Amino acid sequence: MLRQLAGIGNNLNQIARRVNSGQWGPLERVHVMTALAAVERELAALKPEHHDR
Template sequence: MADDKHPDQDDAPELDEQWAEDAHRYQGDRLVRRGKGRPPLTAPGAEPKREKVIKVRCTAEEYETLKWRCPKARLAAWMREQCLNPDGDWVRQTQAPEPADPALLRQLAGIGNNLNQIARRVNSGEWGAVDKVQVIAALAAVERELAELRALHR
């Protein structure tokens, strides 16, 4: 007769291959292989355990900016949401950019050559201070024009 103090023999675990695979193994008193142990305590449908670590170095200023932008208490959770957002507007470039107009490239190369010649003359010491100021003013004007063009074509 089976009771709480004397369980029925059928309540004992089956000593099959799976049981042996899950068991600890010893050689004498030394543990050779640890068994599987308890199953994980995660419920079905629960979020998987995060085991991978990504270390991101940033300056103190960058860190403070991230914390300022983060509306959550935990920065890591917010960063995961931002970076792994499946509904985001991420565009992964899968092909090469469209080729540029060859005439435009020739013009840009010519501009680059002219800038190199100007830089050589400025650094050679052939020009006086007034000449250098005029060249710098002209280059600043060119820089402004290029910034406007860049803004139009972004």
């Protein structure tokens, strides 16, 4: 699981670099932010499930 989380973190860093580089226009940035918000909601939903383990 830690290896998977590290991979996810690496992917998020790549996305952040690309967003901050200006390679994507405003519409692509909105799509990325929408997708990241969905990921955040999913992770928040998982957190209580694993908190007591």
